[in-house]
Amino acid sequence: MAEIWIADDDASIRFVLGEALREDGATVREFVNAEDLLAALDGGIPDVVVSDVRMPGASGLKLLDAITARGLHLPVIVMSAFTDVASTAAAYRNGAFDYLPKPFDLDQMRAAVERALAQSRPPPAPLPVAEPEQELIGAAPAMRELFRNIGRVAATDLNVLVTGETGTGKELVARALHRHSARATRAFVAMNTAAIPAELLESELFGHEAGAFTGALKRHPGRFEQAQGGTLFLDEIGDMPLALQTRLLRVLAQGEFYRVGGRELIRADVRVIAATHQDLEAKVESGQFRADLLHRLDVVRLHLPPLGARREDIPLLAARFLARAASDMRLEAKSFSPAALGALAQMAWPGNVRQLENLCRRLAVMAPGREIRVADLPPQESEKSVAADWPAILQQAVRERLARGERNVYPQLRAAFDQAMLEAALAESGNQRGRAAEQLGLGRNTLTRKLGSSRKRKRGKS
Secondary structure, X not given: OXXXXXXXXXXXXXXXXXXXXXXXXXXXXXXXXXXXXXXXXXXXXOOEEEEEXXXXXXXXXXXXXXXXXXXXOOOXXXXXXXXXXXXXXXXXXXXOOEEEEOOOOHHHHXXXXXXXXXXXXXXXXXXXXXXXXXXXXXXXXXXXXXXXXXXXXXXXXXXXXXXXXXXXXXXXXXXXXXXOOOOOOOOEEEEEOXXXXXXXXXXXXXXXXXXXXXXXXXXXXOHHHHOOOOEEEEEOHHHOOHHHHHHHHHHHHHOEEEOXXXXXXXXXXXXXXXXXXXXXXXXXXOOOOOHHHHHXXXXXXXXXXXXXXXXXXXXXXXXXXXHHHHHHOOOOOOEEOHHHHXXXXXXXXXXXXXXXXXXXXXXXXXXXXXXXXXXXXXXXXXXXXXXXXXXXHHHHHHHHHHHOOOOOHHHHHHHHHHHHHHHHHHHHOOOOHHHXXXXXXXXXXXXXXXXXXXXXXXXXXX
C-alpha cells in the first residue's frame, strides 16, 4: 500500500486531497507545515510527498532542498496558487517531480501521484551509453548488410558515396569507414557543402593565401590540408556549385590543388567520402552535376535505409538515445513503457533517426516520472502513429513472447492492453475520469477499479 504525505496549512485542501487518495487505497499522513513533515522523516520515508509552496515557516521549496540534502530520492509534487514562471522554474530546479496550480482537478492530482508512485520504485539500471565509435547501431537486415559492406570497404582507400534520406546518419557511416581504415590515427574532417555560402566554399575547401581577397589577412589552410593523411567527408555534395565541382574533380583525378590566390602546388593524400540525399543521376541529366565527378565519387555506394524501413531498430535506438540524453544533461535515467515503444515503432519518421533522437532528448527533460508512457508522447508525434496497425503490433508481441517460451501470455498482454487504453483515454480527457469512462464506454466505477488493479500490479512488480 502506498504511503503519501501531504504538507499544507489549509485544512480543507488536506481533507479533500487526503480523502481522495485514501479512496484510491493509499495511506495518507497530513502535516500543517514543512517542519513537522521533515521531523517525521526520521521515523520513516513515504512513497510520495505533496506540498504547498507557501506555508508558515519553511516553504515548500525549502522542504524540497531539505529532502534533497538528506540524499532522499523522494518524488515531491508541489502545488501553489502562485504559478509564475520564476516559482515554477525554481520548483523544478530544486528537484520537484511535478508542479500543479491551485485550484487543481482531483483527477489531475491523482494522475500526478500515480506517476510519482511509479518513480518511487528503484530506478532502472542505466543502459550503457554508446561511445562515438559505436553510434551506428541496428539489427535490421538492411543495417546488417550495411555493416558488412563497411567492413569490406573500410580497409581500402576507395572513394565512397553514401546515400540516404536526411537524418539517417550518413556522417556516422563516414566516421565508421574512417575509424576502421588505415587512416584512423589521422584527422577526420567533415564539411557540409550546403551550409557554407557559395562564395566562401572554395576558400573553405582549398584554403587561401594572405591577400587573396578582401578580408584574407593571413594564410588559411582548407579542409583538404586539414585532412591530410586522413579522411574528408563532404556532406550534401549535390549542392556543390558547378564551378567548384571542376576543381574537386581535379583533386580527385590528379591528387593536387592550389590554394585560392596561391602558386604552390599542394599534394593531397586524402580519402574522400561524399554523401547526399539527392538523386545525383537526375542532377547529371539536368546539367546540375558533373557526370565525371559522380563517377569519381561513386566508386563504392553505400545506402542508409530510412527509419521507417528498419522499424525493428526503433526500440533499441530510442532506449540508447534516452540514456545518452540523461547522461549528457545529468538527468535521472528514464525508460519507455512497452506500449510507448510500440507507439514509437509505428510512427511516421520523416526526419528519420535524427528526429527520433531529438524526441528522446525532449522526453528526457519533459516527461514526468521514470517511465515514459504513450500519454507522454507529444500529440503531434502520437497522431502520426499508424493506428490501423495496432493488431499487427499486438500479434508481434504475442509471437515474441511465445518464441521465448513465456507462460501466461494472455493475462499479461490483456492487462497491458487495458492499461494502454486507460492511459490514452485519461490523457485525451485531461485526466477527467468521468469523461474518459464515457468515451471508453465504461462506468466511472469500473474505470476506477481497473486503474486500481493496474496500480496494484505495478506495485507488485516493484
